Amino acid sequence: MASAKPSIPKGTRDFSPIEMAQRNFIFDTIKSVFKIYGYQPIETPAMENLSTLLGKYGEEGDKLLFKILNSGDFTKGVQPTDVTSDGANALSLKICEKGLRYDLTVPFARFVVQYQNDITFPFKRYQIQPVWRADRPQKGRYREFYQCDVDVVGSNSLLNEVELVLIIDEVFSKLGVNHTIKINNRKILSGMVEVVGETERLIDITVAIDKIDKIGIDAVNKELANKGVSLQAIEKLQPIIQLKGTNAEKLSILSNFLSSSEIGLEGIEEMKTIFDSVGRLEGLDTTVELDLSLARGLNYYTGAIFEVEANDMEMGSICGGGRYDDLTGIFGLKNVSGVGISFGADRIYDVMLHLNLFPESLLASSQVMFTNFGPKEAAFCLPLIQKLRAKGISTELYPDAAKMKKQFDYANKKKIAYVVIVGETEIQSGEISVKNMLTGNQENIDTENIAEYFLSSHN
RNA sequence: GUGGAUGUAGCUCAGCAGGUUAGAGCGCUGGAUUGUGGUUCCAGAGGUCGCCGGUUCGAGUCCGGUCUUCCACCCCA
Numbered sequence: 021m022a023s024a025k026p027s028i029p030k031g032t033r034d035f036s037p038i039e040m041a042q043r044n045f046i047f048d049t050i051k052s053v054f055k056i057y058g059y060q061p062i063e064t065p066a067m068e069n070l071s072t073l074l075g076k077y078g079e080e081g082d083k084l085l086f087k088i089l090n091s092g093d094f095t096k097g098v099q100p101t102d103v104t105s106d107g108a109n110a111l112s113l114k115i116c117e118k119g120l121r122y123d124l125t126v127p128f129a130r131f132v133v134q135y136q137n138d139i140t141f142p143f144k145r146y147q148i149q150p151v152w153r154a155d156r157p158q159k160g161r162y163r164e165f166y167q168c169d170v171d172v173v174g175s176n177s178l179l180n181e182v183e184l185v186l187i188i189d190e191v192f193s194k195l196g197v198n199h200t201i202k203i204n205n206r207k208i209l210s211g212m213v214e215v216v217g218e219t220e221r222l223i224d225i226t227v228a229i230d231k232i233d234k235i236g237i238d239a240v241n242k243e244l245a246n247k248g249v250s251l252q253a254i255e256k257l258q259p260i261i262q263l264k265g266t267n268a269e270k271l272s273i274l275s276n277f278l279s280s281s282e283i284g285l286e287g288i289e290e291m292k293t294i295f296d297s298v299g300r301l302e303g304l305d306t307t308v309e310l311d312l313s314l315a316r317g318l319n320y321y322t323g324a325i326f327e328v329e330a331n332d333m334e335m336g337s338i339c340g341g342g343r344y345d346d347l348t349g350i351f352g353l354k355n356v357s358g359v360g361i362s363f364g365a366d367r368i369y370d371v372m373l374h375l376n377l378f379p380e381s382l383l384a385s386s387q388v389m390f391t392n393f394g395p396k397e398a399a400f401c402l403p404l405i406q407k408l409r410a411k412g413i414s415t416e417l418y419p420d421a422a423k424m425k426k427q428f429d430y431a432n433k434k435k436i437a438y439v440v441i442v443g444e445t446e447i448q449s450g451e452i453s454v455k456n457m458l459t460g461n462q463e464n465i466d467t468e469n470i471a472e473y474f475l476s477s478h479n
Numbered sequence: 480g481u482g483g484a485u486g487u488a489g490c491u492c493a494g495c496a497g498g499u500u501a502g503a504g505c506g507c508u509g510g511a512u513u514g515u516g517g518u519u520c521c522a523g524a525g526g527u528c529g530c531c532g533g534u535u536c537g538a539g540u541c542c543g544g545u546c547u548u549c550c551a552c553c554c555c556a
Contacts, residue, residue, distance in 0.1 A: 030547075080554060083480080123556090151556085156480080159549065160556080167556065227553095327555095337556065364556025393514075428516035443514060457516070 031155070031163025041382045046195065046365050046372070047148060050168045053190050054146040057183060059170050062145050064127040066152075067118045074119075076126045076350070078319045083109075084153045086163075087116035120152035124169040125320075125347070125360060132173050132358075133351035141174030141356075148365075160335050160367045169341075171360025173348070178290060180359050181324050181343065182297040188328055188339060189306040191363065196377045198331040199338070200307045204314035205291055205324050206342070208274065211284015212260060212312075215277065216253040223315065225249065229261050230313030237262060260312065267295050267310045290323060320344045326361055330371045338367045384435040385416070388474060391427045392418040393443045401442050404452075404467060411471045431457060438474065 028034060035043060051061075067088055074082055094115040102111055121127050124147045132139060148168045155161055170187060172180045185201060192199045209226060213219045224247040228240050235243075240261055244254050259277060263270050271288055278284030291310065298308055314325050323343030330338055341361030348356045372378055388408060390401045401417055408415040416436075418427045431439045441453040441462075451464040454473065465473050 027547090078554095080480095084554085153555085155554075157548080158551095161554090162556090165556065335556095336554095340556065362556065367556055391515085423513080424515050425512080426516095430516085432516040439515080441514070445514090453514095455515070460515095460517085462515085 029163070031157035033162065038383060042378050043365065043369055045378065045382055046368055047168070049194050050191050050363055051148065053187055053194065054170050057187055059144045059146040062131060062147055063149060064121070064131055066120055068121050068127055068130070070113070070117055070119045072130050073122060073126060076320060077122055081122060084155055085122055086120040086152045086154050087112050088118040088120065090115055090117055122153060123151050124149060124167050124362065125171065128169065128171055129347040130351055132356070133348050133353040136353055143173045146170045160370055162366055166365040168363040168365055169360055171358055173358035174356050176357050178293045181294050184326065184341070184359065184361050185298050185306065185308060186301070188361065189304050193305040195368065195372060197368065197371060199328050200309055200331055202309050202311040202314050202327045202329065203291065203294065203324060204311055205287040206321050207283050207287030207290065207323060208278070208312070209315060211278040211281035211287060214281045214284065216256045218249055218253045221247060221249055225257070226313055226315035232261055263312060270310050294324065320347045322346065324359065333371050333374055335367050335371050338371060339363045384437065386414045386434070386436050388413060388415040388438045388440060389431045389436045390415070390417045390440045390442060391424065392421045394421045397442050397447065400447050404470060407471055408474065411475060413471070413474050
């Protein structure tokens with residue numbers, strides 16, 4: 021009987037040892053930055069109750085949730101008419117009460133409310149775990165992917181927003197990824213639609229503004245009209261659609277435009293504060309740019325919105341987030357504001373791979389390999405190997421007494437920097453041969469000094 | 480969810496209006512070199528031509544379906 025071809029579900033991936041080394045390099049870098057800014061880790065389960073998840077991500081988001089079929093007799097209580105009358109979506113709610121998490125922010129909000137009495141506010145946490153979305157897979161878009169979230173909850177201070185900009189800058193400069201941070205503010209967007217009297221069409225207007233560079237001013241105006249935006253409002257919006265210049269110039273135009281909107285002006289003030297603070301810091305690699313087209317579909321954002329794009333490759337956003345004033349309110353804890361961002365590890369991986377940004381050294385499994393000439397020589401090597409390992413030098417012994425060519429070939433492919441040769445002559449003399457695989461040089465080292473040799477040659 | 484492409488050896492790709500044993504480069508295995516890799520030379524292994532069905536005397540090549548991957552829209556990490 022022919023066995024089925026092994027495969028994994030669409031949009032998921034396996035990771036080889038080399039890919040893991042590269043992915044861990046990203047995770048470790050991000051984690052180290054999070055820690056140094058005083059954030060602490062938490063984890064939450066892969067699945068949440070659907071009631072926790074539904075309604076937090078907008079209509080589109082709800083559709084993209086993976087739902088988990090109830091255990092046991094899940095058809096209990098389902099009538100034949102349920103199958104035909106209300107459609108699959110309504111039926112799924114009758115037979116599923118759990119779902120895979122869609123992001124890390126909503127489970128975090130649930131966590132904060134659930135453990136509010138044990139948490140010291142402001143609560144700074146980071147969380148690095150996979151999330152799942154029933155999206156159609158594409159380049160940079162997977163059904164299972166890792167997010168690396170940092171959030172502060174229980175503080176209204178804009179210093180938190182500034183800190184997030186610093187974290188973004190530090191992470192990407194450590195990873196060597198050239199990037200641009202785009203910032204916007206929901207309050208500015210609210211003010212904008214308020215001023216033109218189209219409060220119902222926030223999304224239509226931001227989507228249209230976003231297309232200005234691609235399709236031009238006339239097409240944008242036409243699209244706005246098609247969406248039902250009044251001609252008067254479109255007329256008023258012109259300076260906004262064609263907004264250009266430095267951040268300061270944009271803000272000054274905007275504050276004129278929003279002069280009659282209290283909430284809009286509040287947004288302007290927030291942006292000014294953030295830009296001022298960031299501008300005063302030196303040595304930032306980051307370009308921070310005010311971008312009005314940034315709206316973000318997640319409907320819980322209320323203040324600043326962030327998105328980061330790689331400069332040297334088309335990849336959509338590799339990091340995003342914002343402030344949410346009342347996410348915990350949905351779960352019963354009022355007046356707790358939070359702000360956070362999420363690094364998309366998988367997209368960052370794709371960018372780094374494409375741009376060749378991973379350090380070569382990640383590919384090496386060990387720093388040193390001992391060749392194997394047979395049982396007697398191997399026995400002689402083992403104590404030496406242990407000595408190196410104790411000093412923190414990753415070392416391996418080739419397990420079989422294979423031909424030298426084969427053993428060297430192995431070391432070469434595994435990118436091992438040094439090969440140690442111990443045969444009859446070396447045991448006799450007490451000096452072992454060490455070959456540098458990069459230069460091809462070979463020298464004899466006294467077994468007493470071997471650890472020191474590698475320690476010094478590596479630093 | 481809508482629209483459009485793609486799928487041939489481990490990888491990147493050839494394949495003549497449908498016609499006998501399906502090719503290349505790289506990689507892999509072995510040898511030249513019984514204590515030395517990354518260069519060179521020689522030899523060899525490896526393919527249900529994504530899967531299912533149809534048209535045909537005959538299908539990698541045409542048709543339908545299906546799955547995969549990718550692109551655009553949408554949304555986003």
